[in-house]
Amino acid sequence: MSLWTLWYRLTSPKGFTYFATACIPWLALGCLLTLAYGLVAGLYVAPADYQQEDAFRIIYVHVPCAFVSLLIYSALTVAAITCLVWRVKLANTFVDAAAPVGAALTLLALVTGSLWGKPMWGTWWIWDARLTSELLLLFIYCGIMALKNAFPDKRQGSVFKNAFVVIGSVNLPIIHYSVAWWNTLHQGSTFTLLGPSKIAPVMSQPLTVMLVAFSLYAALMVLLNMRNAVLLECQRARWVSAWLAKRKR
Amino acid sequence: MTLLSFLKMGGYAAYVWPAFGSVLSVLVYNSAKAYVTYRMLIKRLSSMSETRHAPYP
Amino acid sequence: MHPIRKQRLIFISVFMIAIGIACALALYALKQNINVFYTPSQLLQTKLSRQQTLRVGGLVQNASVKHNTSDNQVCFVITDDHHEVTVYYTGLLPDLFREGQGIVAEGKLRADGAFQASEVLAKHDENYLPPPVAAALATKSETMHA
Structure with missing residues (x-):
């Protein structure tokens, strides 16, 4: 089977539903295990920070939320371009399914950041480049969700929404480099691609596990939402009753 | 380390626990909502396909 | 690739580049407004009116903090290694x-x-270290200075 045949089969509603149903239990298991380990390691095993003491533990939820909110938006941009250029219908389903997940994680990144900022910086909020651009990301996610049903013509609506996703992607490098380009109250990046990491291994290992857990969670949520959308759309298709019968056995 | 000192989080309990609590509750709520939608969809689709294939054994 | 798809792909690429350039120019023009604080060097270079509320940021210089216990006033020097600014403040300081x-x-x-x-x-x-490691690093740098 060539790679193209595999791609066509996976992006067909039927192939996707079978694929998602096979993946979801494993993703859920992996997410639960990594999340449980990350929580215990982050809250209990990791030592308190030399400066921020126990308040630094918020990093174990704040950074994964922020990281995955950007990760989802990158995937959203790729899907939107795929949908605009190749008219792959499943890519449009992906955009609709992933946007609420990204919005929730962006909101959580802002809330946990605020809860971290109050005891450490001395303020809940400051209009610095990092915080403002992350808030803009939340508004962009909300815009995508609002555009989903804003047009009576479905195809026209999908083009507008996906074009909006592409325009919004300009915010991604701004969020990432904001702490390097401007003076901000938010600290610089702890992880850099080149050069040494600025976090001790005992403290970075739970963070890595949490990053994996949140990525798995995002994948799980996207597959769940997409499967719901596909089943709702294809409810009268013959393969759905065959799939239902097979599922019961 | 006693349970009480763990819960106190070095005096930062008022910030650490709400942060973890809000994240976990949103994650659980969202995934539960998606799964419940799926179960309801399955139920409805099953009843639909049963009426459609009524004479089918 | 199908010519229509190729055309769409080229259109999207040009569109993205154009938006990127527009945003880069806008952000460059707004550079000083986006900075959340002035460093002491920037403060000296820029002409600012005394009515204006602004923020300065830098490191608190060693041995520069003077507490005035009677009225809760603090005075300290912040530096960016090139220039310094003396700061007066009355109130509670962050942890x-x-x-x-x-x-x-x-x-x-x-x-x-x-x-x-x-x-x-x-x-x-952006550094996160457990206390013993931080203490060891501090003594190491002290011995290196000595």
Whole structure:
């Protein structure tokens, strides 16, 4: 089977539903295990920070939320371009399914950041480049969700929404480099691609596990939402009753 | 380390626990909502396909 | 690739590049407004009116913090290794405030060139270490200096 045949089969509603149903239990298991380990390691095993003491533990939820909110938006941009250029219908389903997940994680990144900022910086909020651009990301996610049903013509609506996703992607490098380009109250990046990491291994290992857990969670949520959308759309298709019968056995 | 000192989080309990609590509750709520939608969809689709294939054994 | 798809792909690429350039120009023009604080060097280079509320940020210079216990007033020097600004502040300091710590102070310039802060925020760094490691690193750098 060539790679193209595999791609066509996976992006067909039927192939996707079978694929998602096979993946979801494993993703859920992996997410639960990594999340449980990350929580215990982050809250209990990791030592308190030399400066921020126990308040630094918020990093174990704040950074994964922020990281995955950007990760989802990158995937959203790729899907939107795929949908605009190749008219792959499943890519449009992906955009609709992933946007609420990204919005929730962006909101959580802002809330946990605020809860971290109050005891450490001395303020809940400051209009610095990092915080403002992350808030803009939340508004962009909300815009995508609002555009989903804003047009009576479905195809026209999908083009507008996906074009909006592409325009919004300009915010991604701004969020990432904001702490390097401007003076901000938010600290610089702890992880850099080149050069040494600025976090001790005992403290970075739970963070890595949490990053994996949140990525798995995002994948799980996207597959769940997409499967719901596909089943709702294809409810009268013959393969759905065959799939239902097979599922019961 | 006693349970009480763990819960106190070095005096930062008022910030650490709400942060973890809000994240976990949103994650659980969202995934539960998606799964419940799926179960309801399955139920409805099953009843639909049963009426459609009524004479089918 | 199908010519229509190729055309769409080229259109989207040009569209993205155009938006990127537009945003880069806009952000470059707004550079100074996006900075959340002035460093002491930037403060000296820029002409600012004394009515303006602004923020200065830098490291608290070692052995510069003077507490006045009678009226809760603090006076300290912040530096960016090139220039310094003296800051006066009355009120509670954040937990992380200490010598060598990065801070951001909000307030107004005084006639004598010092800075009268109405709010002091701590800017922690991106390093995370357990206490024993941090202590070991500190002694190591001290022995290296000696």
